[in-house]
Amino acid sequence: GTSNEEAENSGNSAQQKENGEGQITGSVMGDGSSTVAPITEALVEEYAAVQPNVQVSVGVSGTGGGFEKFIAGETDFSNASRDIKEEEAAALKDAGIEYTKFEIAYDGITVVVNSENDWATDLTIDQLKKIWIEDGTKKKWSDIDPSWPDEEIVYYAPGTDSGTFDYFDEIILDGEDLVRSAQLSEDDNVIVQGVVSDKNAIGFFGYAYYLENKDKLKAVSVNGVEPTNETIENGEYIPLSRSLYVFVNDGKVKENKAFFDFMKFSLENAGDMAEAVGYVRLPDEKYEEGLKRLEELK
Amino acid sequence: MVQRSGNGQSIQQLIAKNQKRTFKNIIEKGMPLFFIMAALISVITTLGIVFTLIFETIEFFKRVSIVEYLSGTEWYPFSGSNPTFGVLPLVLGTLKVTIIAIAVAVPLGLAVAIYLTEYATDRTRRIIKPILEVLAGVPTIVYGFFALTFVTPVLQTIIPSLKLFNALSPGIVVGIMILPSIISLSEDAMSSVPNGIREGALALGATKLEVSLKVVLPAALSGIMASIVLGISRAIGETMIVSLAGGATPTFDFNITGSIQTMTAYIVQVSSGDAGFGTTIYYSMYAVGFTLFIFTLMMNLVAHYISKRFREEY
Amino acid sequence: MENPGERQNLHSIERISVFRTNHFNLWYGKHHALKEINLAINENEVTAIIGPSGCGKSTFIKSLNRMVELVPAVKTGGEIFYRGRNIFDEGFEVEELRTKVGMVFQKPNPFPKSIYDNIAYGPRIHGIKNKKILDEIVEKSLRKAAIWEEVKDRLHHNAYGLSGGQQQRLCIARCLAIEPDVILMDEPTSALDPISTLKIEQLILELKKNYSIIIVTHNMQQAARISDKTAFFLNGEVVEYGRTEQIFSTPKDQRTQDYISGRFG
Amino acid sequence: MENPGERQNLHSIERISVFRTNHFNLWYGKHHALKEINLAINENEVTAIIGPSGCGKSTFIKSLNRMVELVPAVKTGGEIFYRGRNIFDEGFEVEELRTKVGMVFQKPNPFPKSIYDNIAYGPRIHGIKNKKILDEIVEKSLRKAAIWEEVKDRLHHNAYGLSGGQQQRLCIARCLAIEPDVILMDEPTSALDPISTLKIEQLILELKKNYSIIIVTHNMQQAARISDKTAFFLNGEVVEYGRTEQIFSTPKDQRTQDYISGRFG
Amino acid sequence: MVKYTDETIVMKRIQTRLKWNKVWKRIFFLATMFALFILVVLVGRIVFQGIGYFDWDFFNQYASRFPEKAGVKAAFIGSILLMLVVAPTSIILGVATAIYLEEYAKKNKLNDLIRTNISNLAGVPSIVFGLLGLTIFVRMFGLGKSVLAAGLTMSLLILPIIIVAAQEAIRAVPNEQREASYAMGATKWQTISRVVLPAAIPGILTGSILALSRAIGETAPLVVIGIPVIVHFLPDSLLSEFTALPLQIYDWAKRPQEEFQHVAAAGIIVLMMVLILMNSIAVYIRNKFQKRY
Numbered sequence A: 001g002t003s004n005e006e007a008e009n010s011g012n013s014a015q016q017k018e019n020g021e022g023q024i025t026g027s028v029m030g031d032g033s034s035t036v037a038p039i040t041e042a043l044v045e046e047y048a049a050v051q052p053n054v055q056v057s058v059g060v061s062g063t064g065g066g067f068e069k070f071i072a073g074e075t076d077f078s079n080a081s082r083d084i085k086e087e088e089a090a091a092l093k094d095a096g097i098e099y100t101k102f103e104i105a106y107d108g109i110t111v112v113v114n115s116e117n118d119w120a121t122d123l124t125i126d127q128l129k130k131i132w133i134e135d136g137t138k139k140k141w142s143d144i145d146p147s148w149p150d151e152e153i154v155y156y157a158p159g160t161d162s163g164t165f166d167y168f169d170e171i172i173l174d175g176e177d178l179v180r181s182a183q184l185s186e187d188d189n190v191i192v193q194g195v196v197s198d199k200n201a202i203g204f205f206g207y208a209y210y211l212e213n214k215d216k217l218k219a220v221s222v223n224g225v226e227p228t229n230e231t232i233e234n235g236e237y238i239p240l241s242r243s244l245y246v247f248v249n250d251g252k253v254k255e256n257k258a259f260f261d262f263m264k265f266s267l268e269n270a271g272d273m274a275e276a277v278g279y280v281r282l283p284d285e286k287y288e289e290g291l292k293r294l295e296e297l298k
Numbered sequence B: 001m002v003q004r005s006g007n008g009q010s011i012q013q014l015i016a017k018n019q020k021r022t023f024k025n026i027i028e029k030g031m032p033l034f035f036i037m038a039a040l041i042s043v044i045t046t047l048g049i050v051f052t053l054i055f056e057t058i059e060f061f062k063r064v065s066i067v068e069y070l071s072g073t074e075w076y077p078f079s080g081s082n083p084t085f086g087v088l089p090l091v092l093g094t095l096k097v098t099i100i101a102i103a104v105a106v107p108l109g110l111a112v113a114i115y116l117t118e119y120a121t122d123r124t125r126r127i128i129k130p131i132l133e134v135l136a137g138v139p140t141i142v143y144g145f146f147a148l149t150f151v152t153p154v155l156q157t158i159i160p161s162l163k164l165f166n167a168l169s170p171g172i173v174v175g176i177m178i179l180p181s182i183i184s185l186s187e188d189a190m191s192s193v194p195n196g197i198r199e200g201a202l203a204l205g206a207t208k209l210e211v212s213l214k215v216v217l218p219a220a221l222s223g224i225m226a227s228i229v230l231g232i233s234r235a236i237g238e239t240m241i242v243s244l245a246g247g248a249t250p251t252f253d254f255n256i257t258g259s260i261q262t263m264t265a266y267i268v269q270v271s272s273g274d275a276g277f278g279t280t281i282y283y284s285m286y287a288v289g290f291t292l293f294i295f296t297l298m299m300n301l302v303a304h305y306i307s308k309r310f311r312e313e314y
Numbered sequence C, D: 001m002e003n004p005g006e007r008q009n010l011h012s013i014e015r016i017s018v019f020r021t022n023h024f025n026l027w028y029g030k031h032h033a034l035k036e037i038n039l040a041i042n043e044n045e046v047t048a049i050i051g052p053s054g055c056g057k058s059t060f061i062k063s064l065n066r067m068v069e070l071v072p073a074v075k076t077g078g079e080i081f082y083r084g085r086n087i088f089d090e091g092f093e094v095e096e097l098r099t100k101v102g103m104v105f106q107k108p109n110p111f112p113k114s115i116y117d118n119i120a121y122g123p124r125i126h127g128i129k130n131k132k133i134l135d136e137i138v139e140k141s142l143r144k145a146a147i148w149e150e151v152k153d154r155l156h157h158n159a160y161g162l163s164g165g166q167q168q169r170l171c172i173a174r175c176l177a178i179e180p181d182v183i184l185m186d187e188p189t190s191a192l193d194p195i196s197t198l199k200i201e202q203l204i205l206e207l208k209k210n211y212s213i214i215i216v217t218h219n220m221q222q223a224a225r226i227s228d229k230t231a232f233f234l235n236g237e238v239v240e241y242g243r244t245e246q247i248f249s250t251p252k253d254q255r256t257q258d259y260i261s262g263r264f265g
Numbered sequence E: 001m002v003k004y005t006d007e008t009i010v011m012k013r014i015q016t017r018l019k020w021n022k023v024w025k026r027i028f029f030l031a032t033m034f035a036l037f038i039l040v041v042l043v044g045r046i047v048f049q050g051i052g053y054f055d056w057d058f059f060n061q062y063a064s065r066f067p068e069k070a071g072v073k074a075a076f077i078g079s080i081l082l083m084l085v086v087a088p089t090s091i092i093l094g095v096a097t098a099i100y101l102e103e104y105a106k107k108n109k110l111n112d113l114i115r116t117n118i119s120n121l122a123g124v125p126s127i128v129f130g131l132l133g134l135t136i137f138v139r140m141f142g143l144g145k146s147v148l149a150a151g152l153t154m155s156l157l158i159l160p161i162i163i164v165a166a167q168e169a170i171r172a173v174p175n176e177q178r179e180a181s182y183a184m185g186a187t188k189w190q191t192i193s194r195v196v197l198p199a200a201i202p203g204i205l206t207g208s209i210l211a212l213s214r215a216i217g218e219t220a221p222l223v224v225i226g227i228p229v230i231v232h233f234l235p236d237s238l239l240s241e242f243t244a245l246p247l248q249i250y251d252w253a254k255r256p257q258e259e260f261q262h263v264a265a266a267g268i269i270v271l272m273m274v275l276i277l278m279n280s281i282a283v284y285i286r287n288k289f290q291k292r293y
């Protein structure tokens, strides 16, 4: 396909050798968000079928861990489930690394309750904040709305050092503390289990986990909007949908033909792959815009 | 009469002819040099660990007072408004798991070891021991899921108030994980107690139980202690089981039915998490690592002292 | 056990058998190690068991307190009577037998405990906890084993600090502490130097007044010096059994003659 | 080594000293284990070292091939001459000394290897690799140690399958395989039964024709039976040294007399 | 002669003592059965969950977003390669250290330090080794997240276990064997290499294999080093990137789709099979070369 042409044009780097019918060789390294990882894995899997001689390896050190390696120059790209932080951007600058941010999919953070819960099916942002914020008291459902049961709320949330937690914390709680009695887990499946097992439980996690467990628990509508592919893609499910990003090292795109090719493939296929693994695709324009920017980097 | 071999030379003459002193000398001098260098690698490793941890730890203590760290009872590093770095909840989490693990593994392990050395036939021992050693090799994430998806639900039927994340279940499972090494090492220690000593006791009319508990066990004490120490170290250092089944909530209480976080689980959380490079949280990972290192170091020194003290020489 | 007067009495008239074996056989797996042993062993005598290596001496005396059963795949046939009771009877617990029939091994095997605890071990397992009584037993046993003077100042030191000969006497003392009726000794001096050996031999002669002693030895001179009766074993059989003087002076069997005249003890 | 004729010659006139010690002293740390030893040990004789336990017998013969230096904190003073060369001299490699002065230990200690490999061990470490020569050495050594017939069909079986007595002869054969000049033996029969002991003693008498043998023994009879000279050690000193008949019949020193008359070997 | 041991009391006590003996024998036996039972439950659950995905293809495919297409090819080969680095490094260093400590080391401060240090190192949490590996091998030596970097880290992690096992094995070789060799004029190294090591090999190997089984299942250090998970190629050198079985399993287990839990279980079966294979080798060696002295 298109990679054919590019392959012929450059070739100044030792690791990129041409190889018959548009086959290129080389290696690409990435790391970062565990949220983005399933999409990347799908992309790598598909890409391997097209370019079997390009070695793509991707770590799952989390968004922060990914940036750390990105700053150290160890990786070509870094997956992120949030935007880059100021400190990280500054560090990149210090390291003389120029980068570009690509959006590749949406993830809706889904607030869920036990399937027996018939009261808290629709919550406002304020109610969410009231439920989740740490205020030094033990909260009952009836504290949020007097018509709700007089029973203690049980909280399940992703680990405090995850992008999901961060995002929720920032958007819903304005950066204030999450209730300290929350049961935290590094594994979102476990949160699913927790909420399923307790009538008074509430929890949140990535949309993909909800999709897989739809029949076991209930998603809470936020301000009357239910999380679905449509509402996330068209931006109705605000504010709890976030973008997932890939940050690429500009220099590496120039140097490493295989990397360029992989990124190009990624942007072309990200939408499909995102949907395949339970995320929400971006509007097509966004991908096209990304491809254009990628071309400019070359 | 002098023996002649082969080509008519005496063996001593053959030997004299074969001496290649210089080459021999090089090997004789060279090998010990290689050995001592190998031995020094373990020292260098320790230095490397200290070196790895110390700079980031110092950086951390530039930002957080060491007093707050050591005496604080709140560990909320991710709190946006008011992060706190009191390590005690993490230490307590580690201690809870370790104590439960030891409470499970030591009696059970010693019982099995006694059974294998003193009661079981040779055949049984030769079958059971390697099977149990398989337990030792089972990856800890497997144990982690075992704790979360099997032990916790089973325990919940007995203790309804048990939370999904708790100290009890991972504690028990860590105990099971260290069981094989306790069994294996104490079994070795006990079976190396000379048989003559056992026979001496049996000949006095002692029962097997009395021989095991009053003669063999004390005689093997230093080996048994060593196995327990190693078990404790592994319990303290265990990561995946507690990350999966213990939760991620550092609490400062003595409740074992609720969610906890251990020092190791915290390190994994940060190292696979979102914390930005250069943040206090990032440095805290090293400080906790250092604490963990000091912790095991102290424990080993104490254990070393104890086992020296109670050694029964034979 | 009888009181001393009664014993003295018996002593002077006719010895009573403490052990009597009746067509006793023993197999290690398929190996027939003891064949049709018929022996009566007397009270308050020293009975020596001699014979070349592998003839079954150790096996025999370990049968008397059933220690041989610790070897897997041991089978026995026939009977052994200890003071009239078949030791293989259901009701006769092996622990009871061993409390009455003490044993001293070839290699001294003290417990890795203090000298005191070594001696007190037996009484303790039999339920004696009283400190004063234990002290008394320890002293008396050590005295009887002729080692009291050497160790009385270091009763609470580890027994492994003693020399080989001392360790062996300690083991004898340990055995005496539970006041057995019979003492079995399996080459008790073969690991010792001559001076220690002499001490142990003197001790045996002393102990014989109160105990029945069965001793396995390689050392013909030793057997001659200390025993009243001697049994010569060969290939798992008793070739000859009788008074020691007779066995050594006028053996009836040619094989005994051959073995004894070897005299390379 | 001299040629046979020369040796024979010397043999018939006057014995040459293979070992001569000159004010030799040895300390284990602070313990003075050997004191001012002056002895000359002759070629082609059996020299017995006797004495009570702990008197320094083992220490002495282990000094002759410097095995004693394996003990940490050993200090020596004085000189030991092996065929005129001071064994402590810089230029005298300990490996060379030990190739000439072989040793057999109290407990048979074959390597856990095949019988063949046990014997071939010595030649091999000294660089003899030729299979044919090794075969020859193995056979010759086993024959000399009077064990060839018993093992020739199982040369490649593990040496631990042999009986104790056979193992000890194997160890002697192993020692012979490098054709030493002197053979040191530290109580070589004390772990053996009488029949095996007899065999070893016969072997020693046989070997004496070609080797000089120094043997430590507890067993007075044994010393009397097989040795030409006897040295009596006591507390690290040589009390008496001389022809065996003389030592055993008319000892000059009262202490020797006392020890020998004990006769509890 | 005064009797201290009252015949009737002794007799009575024998009955209770025997009873206790029986009771405790049963307790000890039950404890053993309990430990075995746990193993059965543990393994049984996994096999039950994962057997459906466990087939030849599972070895022959890379990870995939489709559970039925997912396989352990990269992780399996990665783990094997990892062991190929860890085994020689840790065994050579471990045995050399053990030889030094048992055969050469005199009693002095330095050697005391080394000994104490090794027992301390045996207790250092694996995660701390992860931090060490990240700083020293990955960053300072610039080895990246390669097989070599991870292998060296794991080697250091299990080094103390191997040292201790080798020390035990070397110590168990009777001194008479060494003396026999020296007395033949053998040098120290000849004695060690021809007498001590051959006799100690079974002990060394079983200890090493058990240590390696631990290394193959370790997850935490790999997580800390940041070994990649998504890898669709086989490493072509020791410096290339790779992934390992426990990481792959951990990654699958965290996936939202339930099928991946089963895939993870299948991955665990592979890991356990490697483990059982290694243990069987240890048992075989132990039984075959069981010391005979």
Ligand SMILES: Nc1ncnc2c1ncn2[C@@H]1O[C@H](COP(=O)(O)OP(=O)(O)OP(=O)(O)O)[C@@H](O)[C@H]1O
Binding pocket: C028, C031, C033, C051, C052, C053, C054, C055, C056, C057, C058, C059, C060, C071, D193
């Ligand atoms: N545990 C055992 N298993 C199998 N056979 C054995 C066992 N113990 C001894 N034997 C065999 O039984 C026979 C008698 O052995 P025993 O130990 O009683 O001889 P012994 O007369 O005491 O010899 P020694 O003087 O060497 O001590 C020997 O042939 C021996 O090989």
Ligand SMILES: Nc1ncnc2c1ncn2[C@@H]1O[C@H](COP(=O)(O)OP(=O)(O)OP(=O)(O)O)[C@@H](O)[C@H]1O
Binding pocket: C193, D028, D031, D033, D051, D052, D053, D054, D055, D056, D057, D058, D059, D060, D071
């Ligand atoms: N390794 C050692 N360290 C310290 N002292 C030792 C050592 N070996 C022997 N001795 C002491 O040196 C003295 C002589 O010992 P040696 O072994 O030579 O005696 P021996 O005559 O061979 O005795 P035995 O007949 O018991 O073998 C003894 O007092 C002993 O305690």
Ligand SMILES: [Mg+2]
Binding pocket: C057, C058, C059, C186
């Ligand atoms: Mg015997």
Ligand SMILES: [Mg+2]
Binding pocket: D057, D058, D059, D186
């Ligand atoms: Mg000696």
Ligand SMILES: O=P([O-])([O-])[O-]
Binding pocket: A032, A033, A034, A035, A036, A061, A062, A063, A064, A080, A081, A161, A162, A163, A164, B273, B274
């Ligand atoms: O792995 P994260 O997406 O939670 O940073």
